Amino acid sequence: xxxxxxxxxxxxxxxxxxxxxxxxxxxxxxxxxxxxxxxxxxxxxxxxxxxxxxxxxxxxxxxxxxxxxxxxxxxxxxxxxxxxxxxxxxxxxxxxxxxxxxxxxxxxxxxxxxxxxxxxxxxxxxxxxxxxxxxxxxxxxxxxxxxxxxxxxxxxxxxxxxxxxxxxxxxxxx
Amino acid sequence: xxxxxxxxxxxxxxxxxxxxxxxxxxxxxxxxxxxxxxxxxxxxxxxxxxxxxxxxxxxxxxxxxxxxxxxxxxxxxxxxxxxxxxxxxxxxxxxxxxxxxxxxxxxxxxxxxxxxxxxxxxxxxxxxxxxxxxxxxxxxxxxxxxxxxxxxxxxxxxxxxxxxxxxxxxxxxxxxxxxxxxxxxxxxxxxxxxxxxxxxxxxxxxxxxxxxxxxxxxxxxxxxxxxxxxxxxxxxxxxxxxxxxxxxxxxxxxxxxxxxxxxxxxxxxxxxxxxxxxxxxxxxxxxxxxxxxxxxxxxxxxxxxxxxxxxxxxxxxxxxxxxxxxxxxxxxxxxxxxxxxx
Numbered sequence: 001x002x003x004x005x006x007x008x009x010x011x012x013x014x015x016x017x018x019x020x021x022x023x024x025x026x027x028x029x030x031x032x033x034x035x036x037x038x039x040x041x042x043x044x045x046x047x048x049x050x051x052x053x054x055x056x057x058x059x060x061x062x063x064x065x066x067x068x069x070x071x072x073x074x075x076x077x078x079x080x081x082x083x084x085x086x087x088x089x090x091x092x093x094x095x096x097x098x099x100x101x102x103x104x105x106x107x108x109x110x111x112x113x114x115x116x117x118x119x120x121x122x123x124x125x126x127x128x129x130x131x132x133x134x135x136x137x138x139x140x141x142x143x144x145x146x147x148x149x150x151x152x153x154x155x156x157x158x159x160x161x162x163x164x165x166x167x168x169x170x171x172x173x174x
Numbered sequence: 175x176x177x178x179x180x181x182x183x184x185x186x187x188x189x190x191x192x193x194x195x196x197x198x199x200x201x202x203x204x205x206x207x208x209x210x211x212x213x214x215x216x217x218x219x220x221x222x223x224x225x226x227x228x229x230x231x232x233x234x235x236x237x238x239x240x241x242x243x244x245x246x247x248x249x250x251x252x253x254x255x256x257x258x259x260x261x262x263x264x265x266x267x268x269x270x271x272x273x274x275x276x277x278x279x280x281x282x283x284x285x286x287x288x289x290x291x292x293x294x295x296x297x298x299x300x301x302x303x304x305x306x307x308x309x310x311x312x313x314x315x316x317x318x319x320x321x322x323x324x325x326x327x328x329x330x331x332x333x334x335x336x337x338x339x340x341x342x343x344x345x346x347x348x349x350x351x352x353x354x355x356x357x358x359x360x361x362x363x364x365x366x367x368x369x370x371x372x373x374x375x376x377x378x379x380x381x382x383x384x385x386x387x388x389x390x391x392x393x394x395x396x397x398x399x400x401x402x403x404x405x406x407x408x409x410x411x412x413x414x415x416x417x418x419x420x421x422x423x424x425x426x427x428x429x430x431x432x433x434x435x436x437x438x439x440x441x442x443x444x445x446x447x448x449x450x451x452x453x454x455x456x457x458x459x460x461x462x463x464x465x466x467x468x469x470x471x472x473x474x475x476x477x478x479x480x481x482x483x484x485x486x487x488x489x490x491x492x493x494x495x496x497x498x499x500x501x502x503x504x505x506x507x508x509x510x511x512x513x514x515x516x
Contacts, residue, residue, distance in 0.1 A: 015190060018194075019197070022197055022198075022201070026201050026204070029205060030204075030205070030208065033205070033208060033209065033212075037212050038218060039218065041218075041221060041222055041225055043225050043229065046229060047229065047232075050229055050232045050233055050236070051232075051277075053233070053236055054232060054233075054235070054236035054277070057236055057237070057238055058235070058236045058237075058238065058279065059238055059281070059319065059321070059322060060279060060281045060321070063238065065238075065322050067322040067323060067431075067434070068460060070318065070319065070322070070458070072238035089279075089280040089281070090279050090280065090281060091277045091279065092259065092277055092278050092279070092280055093259060093275045093276070093277045094258065094259035094260050094275035094276075095275050098275055098277075
């Protein structure tokens with residue numbers, strides 16, 4: 001042990017370093033524990049894909065249903081059918097701002113939840129300038145865009161053809 | 175550092191160790207409290223279960239056919255409710271609710287499930303055009319989706335009931351035909367004595383001195399105007415196991431879609447009866463007028479327009495399995511089907 005005033009000062013510094021270490025250890029442990037505790041669930045992708053499946057297979061959205069035989073076909077029988085179906089009525093969430101989409105079948109396009117699609121479009125298309133790079137908005141308050149392409153049967157009046165079916169889905173980050 | 179340098183050193187060191195000890199103790203208490211709080215807090219679990227149930231409900235509603243799903247939540251003591259497009263999870267005391275939205279289909283009937291007890295298992299089902307949670311019965315996966323025949327249920331006010339077999343029919347009646355006549359006549363009698371002011375039943379058979387239908391005679395006279403004719407048959411199948419409910423509707427008639435909607439309501443109502451043995455299948459069949467109505471020759475009714483022939487069960491089944499022996503239950507289901515809001 002170093003004796004005298006110098007010695008006391010030296011010990012004080014050593015102890016201070018020790019306490020700082022202890023505090024660091026406390027924070028590191030808290031950080032690790034916190035890392036193992038899940039606080040949020042991200043279901044944006046799943047919700048978007050369930051929505052897509054629902055538009056394709058459910059009776060009152062894109063699919064055609066033949067009421068004589070009670071059978072549903074994942075096919076659109078005409079442009080009239082595509083435009084006449086009320087998507088908002090067939091898929092109706094409690095929160096209006098849960099999901100919005102632009103559905104394009106061949107050359108026909110239709111919006112699901114039009115109001116929120118129009119609201120979110122500027123947020124999705126906005127780009128932040130960061131170090132010469134253009135970054136999309138992220139985090140709470142921003143909106144995630146999910147794109148999905150598939151095909152569907154379409155009856156053009158004379159025969160069935162396979163046409164592209166494109167989804168542009170907006171889901172808010174929450 | 176020496177622990178036992180001198181007395182002064184000993185006291186100083188003791189202070190230092192005490193401070194260290196207090197720090198470590200405080201640190202341990204904070205960590206234990208943090209972990210214990212994380213374990214007790216069920217917010218995440220509720221959020222997880224509500225989302226999971228909401229996504230499952232979305233997928234079930236998306237299904238074009240009938241679906242029955244058993245969801246097990248025995249690990250938690252939550253009260254789960256389905257109320258107006260929301261899945262709600264509450265703690266044991268009914269507090270601290272977390273909810274998440276699922277998407278209903280307005281073309282279907284969405285039945286709320288406002289439970290106030292702890293749910294260990296949930297039954298989620300899409301039966302025909304009904305989405306429901308936790309009905310205590312086994313599901314009717316044979317239910318037909320009535321929504322494709324129109325969203326509005328048909329609630330007719332005047333119904334003519336016909337039981338086709340009668341003594342004026344030529345030919346020999348077999349024992350099973352006699353059973354069919356007896357049982358379908360029983361259904362007619364239930365409807366005759368039914369006190370339902372919203373539906374006025376009339377019959378193609380006269381009423382005997384005891385106030386019951388005389389099923390061995392039929393009216394050859396002009397009947398009062400009615401909205402629909404419902405003909406009640408027992409099914410005749412060689413199988414000793416099959417027992418379906420079928421409804422025949424006149425093809426290409428002016429009211430084909432309305433008749434199909436009403437036939438669908440009747441079939442679903444019979445299928446969902448708690449008092450009847452489970453049926454093995456169901457069908458709505460479009461048929462020619464002659465097939466749907468071979469016996470009715472009643473003036474001032476055009477039988478081609480609005481006749482529904484119900485073929486219930488299988489008369490060849492043994493008594494304990496034969497739904498025709500539960501005439502009151504069949505009659506009750508028919509009344510429910512005619513008053514259905516589904």
